[in-house]
Amino acid sequence: MIPLKEVYLEPSLEGHPFVQRILQGLGHLPSVHIDDLDSLINELTSYQEDPWREGKTTLLIRSYQGRLVKDCPGTRDHICCGYKVINVMTNCPIDCSYCILQVYLNNPFLTLYPEIDKIFQEIEEILDRHPHRFFRFGTGELGDSLAFDGIIGFSSEAVPFFANKRNGILELKTKAAEVGHLLALDHKGRTVVSWSLNPPKIIEEEEHMAAPLGERLGAARLCQDAGYHLGFHFDPLIHYPGWEEDYRRTVDLLFEQIDPGRVIWVSLGGLRCPPYLKQVAQERFPSTKIFSGELISGEDGKLRYLKPIRVEMYRKMISWLQAYDEDLFVYLCMERDDVWQEVFGSSPKTREGLNKRFEERIAHFVREEI
Numbered sequence: 001m002i003p004l005k006e007v008y009l010e011p012s013l014e015g016h017p018f019v020q021r022i023l024q025g026l027g028h029l030p031s032v033h034i035d036d037l038d039s040l041i042n043e044l045t046s047y048q049e050d051p052w053r054e055g056k057t058t059l060l061i062r063s064y065q066g067r068l069v070k071d072c073p074g075t076r077d078h079i080c081c082g083y084k085v086i087n088v089m090t091n092c093p094i095d096c097s098y099c100i101l102q103v104y105l106n107n108p109f110l111t112l113y114p115e116i117d118k119i120f121q122e123i124e125e126i127l128d129r130h131p132h133r134f135f136r137f138g139t140g141e142l143g144d145s146l147a148f149d150g151i152i153g154f155s156s157e158a159v160p161f162f163a164n165k166r167n168g169i170l171e172l173k174t175k176a177a178e179v180g181h182l183l184a185l186d187h188k189g190r191t192v193v194s195w196s197l198n199p200p201k202i203i204e205e206e207e208h209m210a211a212p213l214g215e216r217l218g219a220a221r222l223c224q225d226a227g228y229h230l231g232f233h234f235d236p237l238i239h240y241p242g243w244e245e246d247y248r249r250t251v252d253l254l255f256e257q258i259d260p261g262r263v264i265w266v267s268l269g270g271l272r273c274p275p276y277l278k279q280v281a282q283e284r285f286p287s288t289k290i291f292s293g294e295l296i297s298g299e300d301g302k303l304r305y306l307k308p309i310r311v312e313m314y315r316k317m318i319s320w321l322q323a324y325d326e327d328l329f330v331y332l333c334m335e336r337d338d339v340w341q342e343v344f345g346s347s348p349k350t351r352e353g354l355n356k357r358f359e360e361r362i363a364h365f366v367r368e369e370i
């Protein structure tokens with residue numbers, strides 16, 4: 001992991017208890033108080049050769065005027081899973097060549113929005129407004145849920161917060177292996193800890209500074225032993241010569257460590273990206289091979305593998321995964337109705353349809369524990 005070099009703090013947040021705790025934990029690193037962080041971002045990015053790389057050593061702590069809990073943006077004509085994104089932090093210390101944040105965010109620095117009381121209030125409002133629906137919340141969309149959590153400690157607050165929620169569940173999604181601080185928390189089965197997985201070759205070549213596969217699975221095993229429900233995300237699936245053997249072996253390694261009966265969900269998603277990401281990633285990671293497969297532009301303008309390749313990858317992954325448990329809940333991330341049909345012989349059709357499938361799955365795993 002790249003060590004943190006600088007911390008910049010908006011002065012109005014200095015007395016916030018969550019911020020004070022973080023700064024105490026970073027005692028060796030003085031924080032610089034700056035009112036206008038936007039100007040600082042412009043200034044720093046203007047002279048740095050690779051602002052995205054430098055950004056992973058710099059922490060900004062700032063307030064946010066809008067809502068911090070939002071709907072996952074989804075993508076046009078593709079079935080979205082209706083996730084709620086908690087934006088406590090953007091960016092992460094890991095540096096994946098395919099990371100969409102490189103073109104999605106206009107700020108390359110690790111940025112913490114520490115007003116967690118506001119976050120919890122927004123979540124309460126959503127849950128209270130719709131008492132008969134069930135919501136999934138996660139911190140792993142605009143960053144990694146655990147890679148920086150040892151420093152910011154958000155999960156230590158959020159896991160007990162969700163423990164007593166009747167109609168909400170938290171997902172912590174990661175490529176890290178630091179889970180020690182989660183193990184003794186009273187989660188009451190309302191937190192899913194999930195790992196993004198890829199074969200060791202892809203991790204080594206494309207997921208810089210992420211934990212190796214064995215460490216991720218070891219951490220998942222510790223969480224399983226601590227009673228957490230587990231999730232796994234094979235996303236992005238990468239198509240390359242030898243992918244079948246590598247992914248099949250990865251599935252085997254997963255279930256050497258993990259009881260499939262404890263896995264609440266597995267997602268599959270083929271590599272997809274806006275065309276501009278290809279250019280950015282190839283400049284930042286000249287040795288990346290991730291874009292060497294045949295990618296074509298879809299209805300939403302994103303590059304994807306041709307449909308027959310995606311369908312083949314999904315079908316094979318599902319057969320390897322469900323060989324361990326035929327009831328394993330597997331879903332496709334951001335795929336079209338016709339792809340669902342070809343892979344599963346049925347489709348949830350809409351966000352609501354997919355949400356209903358999640359609710360049934362969660363009821364099976366979680367509701368009996370309330």
Ligand code: SF4
Binds near residue numbers: 092094
């Ligand atoms: S772990 Fe996720 S957020 Fe972090 S660099 Fe990789 S893809 Fe981006």
